[in-house]
Amino acid sequence: MLRVSKALRMAENAAKRIKMSSPVTIGTHNGHFHADEALAVHMLRQLPTYQGAKLVRTRDPAVLATCHTVVDVGGEYDPARNRFDHHQRGFATTFPGRPTKLSSAGLVFLHFGRALIAQKTGASPEAAETDPDVALLHHKLYESFVEAMDAHDNGISAYDAAALAAAGIEKRFANGGFSLASVVARLNPNWNDPVPSDPDEAQRAEDARFELASARIGEEFDRDLDYYVRAWLPARAVVKAAFDKRAEHDPEGRVLVFEGTSAPWKDHLYSLEEGKPGVLYVLYPENPGPGAKWRVQCVPVSKDSFESRKPLPEAWRGFRDQELDGITGISGCVFVHAAGFIGGNATFEGAKAMALKALES
Structure with a gap:
């Protein structure tokens, strides 16, 4: 008082x-x-x-x-x-x-x-x-x-x-x-x-x-x-630069990669897509330092949704490290969340491989 x-x-x-x-x-x-x-x-x-x-x-x-x-x-x-x-x-x-x-x-x-x-x-x-x-x-x-x-x-x-x-x-x-x-x-x-x-x-x-x-x-x-x-x-400039280069990682433009630094991307991605959803996975380093691990994040159907446009494969979910390596056939896996909306790998190459393989599932 x-x-x-x-x-x-x-x-x-x-x-x-x-x-x-x-x-x-x-x-x-x-x-x-x-x-x-x-x-x-x-x-x-x-x-x-x-x-x-x-x-x-x-x-x-x-x-x-x-x-x-x-x-x-x-x-x-x-x-x-x-x-x-x-x-x-x-x-x-x-x-x-x-x-x-x-x-x-x-x-x-x-x-x-x-x-x-x-x-x-x-x-x-x-x-x-x-x-x-x-x-x-x-x-x-x-x-x-x-x-x-x-x-x-x-x-x-x-x-x-x-x-x-x-x-x-x-x-x-x-x-x-x-x-x-x-x-x-x-x-x-x-x-x-x-x-x-x-x-x-x-x-x-x-x-x-x-x-x-x-x-x-x-x-x-x-x-x-x-x-x-x-x-x-x-952040809009960062997201647009990645959006413009997405075909370099997947011919259909379904994988967005932030090189060197990540940024808040959801608002800008939905805007850049102009009502035509196409990006399914976003790859980004956990931090800007050398040797950083990489994340594979699924794009939600909308900004505030917990539902992914394409979740990571069900068979991967809830597994980690070497056990996950064996399931995916990709080395360096760190984890895939039990809900399938995000995963990680020790390297960019590994994270990209996870995303591309998930596209095929």
């Missing part, structure tokens, strides 16, 4: 400093806060226009009218006037190519996401709308991070509830506490927490909690943005 109280005081003091120093004001609603406006406010504050922006949390239309930008309240979606609400009747805006109705987070990311990404990649503000890497990252970050916020805030389930019920599928355990929306929700006051009698003091305490929530979800967003810019995007 002491640590929470201290954090709240620190956030409150930070909010006070912001309110005293910045001419730009972001408005959002007061009361119970949610992940979407917490993220929307964080994203805006990363941009030069909103550096140190002060925050006003109110539902008073007269006060909101004085704000430079308003998110998640006000009943207006008008980007020309920096109004980004999604609660009004008839609102149905979605991110290009995606079906989910936007929340305030999605609206802010739709209009400001490219600028955020360009700022991170070092692209010029002028190039933000035309740079292909910025466009690729804009779509990827929306699908991987922001869309879930939009769906949650708009009451859209990840799966069709009727279809699940018809199929007799039930959840095996509760997982609601693991979402970012739940992380933000837990920072709201409890229903029975004491409330200061002074309305201004009560609002300051509530605002301080919101500042914590915005920083918390913002930290996760920033980590995702950093990963996709610094690791995911550079």
